[in-house]
Amino acid sequence: MxxxxxxxxxxxxxxxxxEVEPRRSLADMLRDDLRLxxxxxxxxxxxxxxxxxxxxxxxxxxCLMFGVQANGASVRTVEGLADGDRLxxxxxAFWENHGLQCGFCTPGFLMLAAGALEENPxxxxxxxxxxxxxxxxxxxxxxxxxxxVRLAAEVMKAGxxxxxxxx
Amino acid sequence: xxxxKPAKYGIGAPVRxxxxxxLITGTGRYTDxxxxxxxxxxFVLRSQMAHADITVEGIDEVRAMPGVKLxxxxxxxxxxxxxxxxxxxxxxxxxxxxxxxxxxxADGRVRHVGDPIAFVVAExxxxxxxxxxxxxxxxxxLDVVVDTAAALDPDAPVIWPEKGxxxxxxxxxxxxxxxxxxxxxxxxxxxxxxxxxRVVANYMETRGAIGEYDAATGRYTLTxxxxxxxxxxxxxxxxxxxxxxxxxxxxxxxxxxxxxTKNFVYSxxxxxxxxxxTLGAPVKWTGDRGDxxxxxxxxxxxxxxxxxxxxxxxxxxxxQVDLVAAMGAYLHQFGxxxxxxxxxxxxxxYDIPVWFMKVRGVFTNTTPTDAYRGAGRPEAAYLIERLxxxxxxxxxxxxxxxxxxxxxxxxxxxxxxxxGQYYDSGEFDAHLALALEQADFDGFAARRAKSRAKxxxxxxxxxxxxxxxxxxGSEEANVVLNDDGSATLYIGTQSNGQGHAxxxxxxxxxxxxxxxxxxETVQGDTDRVRTGEGTGGSRSIPLGLAxxxxxxKVLVEQIRQxxxxxxxxSAADLELVDGTxxxxxxxxxxxxxxxxxxxxxxxxxxxxxxxQQDGATYPNGTHVCEVEIDPETGATTIVGYxxxxxxxVTVNPLLLEGQVHGGIAQSIGQALxxxxxxxxxxxxxxxxxxxxxxxxxxxxxxIRFETRNVPSITxxxxxxxxxxxxxxxxxxxxxxxxxxxxxAARGIRHIDMPATPSRVWHALNAA
Numbered sequence: 001m002x003x004x005x006x007x008x009x010x011x012x013x014x015x016x017x018x019e020v021e022p023r024r025s026l027a028d029m030l031r032d033d034l035r036l037x038x039x040x041x042x043x044x045x046x047x048x049x050x051x052x053x054x055x056x057x058x059x060x061x062x063c064l065m066f067g068v069q070a071n072g073a074s075v076r077t078v079e080g081l082a083d084g085d086r087l088x089x090x091x092x093a094f095w096e097n098h099g100l101q102c103g104f105c106t107p108g109f110l111m112l113a114a115g116a117l118e119e120n121p122x123x124x125x126x127x128x129x130x131x132x133x134x135x136x137x138x139x140x141x142x143x144x145x146x147x148x149v150r151l152a153a154e155v156m157k158a159g160x161x162x163x164x165x166x167x
Numbered sequence: 168x169x170x171x172k173p174a175k176y177g178i179g180a181p182v183r184x185x186x187x188x189x190l191i192t193g194t195g196r197y198t199d200x201x202x203x204x205x206x207x208x209x210f211v212l213r214s215q216m217a218h219a220d221i222t223v224e225g226i227d228e229v230r231a232m233p234g235v236k237l238x239x240x241x242x243x244x245x246x247x248x249x250x251x252x253x254x255x256x257x258x259x260x261x262x263x264x265x266x267x268x269x270x271x272x273a274d275g276r277v278r279h280v281g282d283p284i285a286f287v288v289a290e291x292x293x294x295x296x297x298x299x300x301x302x303x304x305x306x307x308x309l310d311v312v313v314d315t316a317a318a319l320d321p322d323a324p325v326i327w328p329e330k331g332x333x334x335x336x337x338x339x340x341x342x343x344x345x346x347x348x349x350x351x352x353x354x355x356x357x358x359x360x361x362x363x364x365r366v367v368a369n370y371m372e373t374r375g376a377i378g379e380y381d382a383a384t385g386r387y388t389l390t391x392x393x394x395x396x397x398x399x400x401x402x403x404x405x406x407x408x409x410x411x412x413x414x415x416x417x418x419x420x421x422x423x424x425x426x427x428t429k430n431f432v433y434s435x436x437x438x439x440x441x442x443x444x445t446l447g448a449p450v451k452w453t454g455d456r457g458d459x460x461x462x463x464x465x466x467x468x469x470x471x472x473x474x475x476x477x478x479x480x481x482x483x484x485x486x487q488v489d490l491v492a493a494m495g496a497y498l499h500q501f502g503x504x505x506x507x508x509x510x511x512x513x514x515x516x517y518d519i520p521v522w523f524m525k526v527r528g529v530f531t532n533t534t535p536t537d538a539y540r541g542a543g544r545p546e547a548a549y550l551i552e553r554l555x556x557x558x559x560x561x562x563x564x565x566x567x568x569x570x571x572x573x574x575x576x577x578x579x580x581x582x583x584x585x586x587g588q589y590y591d592s593g594e595f596d597a598h599l600a601l602a603l604e605q606a607d608f609d610g611f612a613a614r615r616a617k618s619r620a621k622x623x624x625x626x627x628x629x630x631x632x633x634x635x636x637x638x639x640g641s642e643e644a645n646v647v648l649n650d651d652g653s654a655t656l657y658i659g660t661q662s663n664g665q666g667h668a669x670x671x672x673x674x675x676x677x678x679x680x681x682x683x684x685x686x687e688t689v690q691g692d693t694d695r696v697r698t699g700e701g702t703g704g705s706r707s708i709p710l711g712l713a714x715x716x717x718x719x720k721v722l723v724e725q726i727r728q729x730x731x732x733x734x735x736x737s738a739a740d741l742e743l744v745d746g747t748x749x750x751x752x753x754x755x756x757x758x759x760x761x762x763x764x765x766x767x768x769x770x771x772x773x774x775x776x777x778x779q780q781d782g783a784t785y786p787n788g789t790h791v792c793e794v795e796i797d798p799e800t801g802a803t804t805i806v807g808y809x810x811x812x813x814x815x816v817t818v819n820p821l822l823l824e825g826q827v828h829g830g831i832a833q834s835i836g837q838a839l840x841x842x843x844x845x846x847x848x849x850x851x852x853x854x855x856x857x858x859x860x861x862x863x864x865x866x867x868x869x870i871r872f873e874t875r876n877v878p879s880i881t882x883x884x885x886x887x888x889x890x891x892x893x894x895x896x897x898x899x900x901x902x903x904x905x906x907x908x909x910x911a912a913r914g915i916r917h918i919d920m921p922a923t924p925s926r927v928w929h930a931l932n933a934a
Binding site: 021023031032036037038039040041042043044045047048050077078079081082087091094095096098100101102103104105106107110129130132133136137138139140141142143144145146 | 200833
């Protein structure tokens with residue numbers, strides 16, 4: 001069980017190699033081997049979406065994928081969402097619109113929304129709510145998450161013009 | 168919306184959260200994100216049966232497995248005390264409640280699925296799991312009882328034979344004989360039997376615990392998500408490990424939701440500490456969602472019959488309640504207290520002169536129940552709000568007039584209820600009127616007609632709720648000005664995601680003239696914070712902020728005096744602004760950093776506040792829910808939701824609205840989706856998110872929220888508390904809306920929660 005397999009992958013833009021047990025999930029590999037603990041585990045059976053990361057640009061439940069399956073893939077996690085010190089528009093919108101409380105589900109929602117908006121920047125309100133229904137949050141009642149994603153979508157469409165610093 | 172620009176900080180300012188930058192960048196730190204060097208990993212093997220005598224075999228073989236450090240069953244930890252029940256209330260027969268033993272590991276008998284049997288520690292989490300699963304448990308099954316309503320049947324299997332039956336306790340409130348007399352002479356009696364079903368907290372971060380032990384000092388450190396480490400420390404010290412309290416430190420990192428259920432000491436807490444001491448290495452346990460479903464305390468699970476006696480004008484003369492509350496297989500830490508919340512708040516916002524309530528707690532072969540968001544008050548509000556709605560239907564007065572006729576009028580405030588509660592303030596008809604206007608109640612008939620035209624059933628439901636918060640007590644606050652000019656608050660409440668550091672910080676920032684990011688809140692460490700009562704009962708902001716206010720004002724005065732000496736002026740001429748103390752109207756100033764760094768001693772740079780609150784506070788409000796039901800599928804859609812709350816004073820409107828949204832979501836979950844269901848053998852068949860329906864974004868309406876505050880006269884700052892209110896008002900509002908739709912269409916006046924499509928469809932097709 002403990003024979004490890006060597007894989008190479010890109011995580012948040014950095015190429016790396018990792019040695020993982022075949023039975024280890026991508027989520028456990030990210031958290032325990034790569035110490036990227038921003039990806040959270042809420043159910044480990046693929047329903048809550050707290051562990052959502054982007055694999056080759058698509059939102060994926062990292063608890064349902066083995067680490068070894070990420071061999072050759074590009075993985076993005078919440079730690080790679082901001083551009084240096086500059087927050088991603090989704091992060092900014094979650095902050096400004098009180099889109100999180102305990103914050104445990106937040107990385108999953110951010111990565112889900114990031115993947116969905118990259119695929120379709122013009123989602124309607126209904127489509128946004130539908131996509132966000134993929135993941136679970138127990139604190140917010142979702143209203144501010146939906147609002148934050150809608151507002152972030154507008155900012156992202158407006159382009160990467162430098163944002164004014166907000167106090 | 169006010170045209171006036173809100174103040175940047177202070178009470179009422181919509182300040183963005185100080186907590187968020189870490190949490191949105193993945194640098195928050197929850198229990199499972201922490202792994203000290205040399206950590207060993209624990210796994211708890213749990214019962215797969217609901218009731219059985221057990222023997223554990225293969226222990227020696229498992230101890231010899233590679234990487235295994237320790238295998239414990241009950242016999243190995245005989246020196247540890249059990250998990251205590253802290254409810255020692257007086258019962259109907261005059262005796263005090265006594266709880267059966269609740270061992271850390273099941274001792275020869277398991278009493279619910281998930282009961283812990285063995286603890287295995289190994290070098291890795293997977294090795295510990297592999298080893299635990301190699302243990303052989305020999306189960307000798309016993310008869311099982313899971314149904315709350317059937318627990319007291321004469322032929323029900325008895326879980327605690329020494330108790331004689333499954334009756335765990337019985338307590339009463341009110342006057343039985345007088346209530347009977349009033350009912351006998353009443354013009355009308357309205358009766359409703361309902362089930363407040365068992366639900367599961369399902370915070371997103373499952374529990375975890377890390378135990379460390381320092382042999383040199385004999386001190387233990389427990390790192391775990393809590394709702395306040397001080398109470399946990401005391402129980403671990405006094406009841407379980409039996410060591411001096413000073414030898415235990417409880418550290419609480421970021422907490423991914425609690426909702427009542429993370430208040431408590433669970434078996435894994437002493438297990439990781441005791442194992443860390445035994446093995447001389449840190450020991451970590453991380454529970455998964457399955458553990459959460461079977462071992463963390465559940466909520467609600469009451470079977471209740473309520474009756475109200477009315478006079479000919481529809482005024483309530485008396486209330487009578489018979490409530491049976493499932494306690495689970497053991498009495499949990501606060502378990503027996505929870506129905507007491509239902510008892511205290513049974514009469515709601517209504518002027519009811521006579522009552523009698525009987526509460527019976529019963530044992531079943533299920534996970535123990537305890538506090539879950541609202542803890543007794545949702546049960547009270549659900550009963551009285553369903554009952555008064557039914558009375559509105561049966562008298563023909565309707566849902567609005569029946570309430571108005573029975574509200575405690577403003578001129579009677581403050582008002583002591585017949586259940587003994589002192590409502591210090593509130594204008595109930597006023598928030599009802601505002602909510603009806605906001606929800607366009609008058610336009611409902613036209614909306615119903617439109618729905619009918621497309622084959623849908625439309626209903627509108629109200630709940631005018633009241634709850635009890637901020638129980639008498641205090642929460643001390645210590646504020647310190649640091650040498651760099653920043654401030655630190657030390658306080659023993661415990662944020663579970665509510666944003667306490669922002670709420671406290673925005674007040675300190677205002678008083679000290681600092682930016683919020685210069686105000687740090689230290690919580691969650693029993694070594695750094697002297698006392699603490701934790702988060703629960705919506706107490707943190709009413710009690711904590713009042714102490715913060717006192718401490719901040721004292722500190723400001725001290726700082727002014729220090730600066731007055733420095734600037735050779737009168738303290739009265741000084742203001743604290745932009746991190747400096749300045750002579751008003753001049754540019755002469757000294758920075759807080761300079762002042763702090765140059766003050767000898769430091770005693771003047773610290774201030775203490777400890778507001779003592781003598782009574783409780785009573786938030787109240789009106790929820791209006793509008794639903795549309797598809798009779799073909801039975802599916803209910805919430806098409807409108809309006810809330811007007813009286814929270815006394817609004818501290819931070821962003822945070823406040825967030826609390827209301829989240830509470831309503833949990834309540835909508837209970838009303839329409841969620842249920843913890845046991846089969847006859849005692850298996851929890853809803854023990855995963857595949858089987859337990861959680862509310863999702865597309866189940867939630869867009870909520871229209873407003874406050875109509877009447878300040879509390881009990882709380883120093885007028886604050887009433889807001890953490891649970893959403894959960895308390897929403898279940899009856901949603902269910903009254905569902906019933907309104909079903910009554911209009913088919914004359915159906917009762918349906919139990921959760922009103923799933925299947926249940927609604929069957930009700931429609933049976934009628």
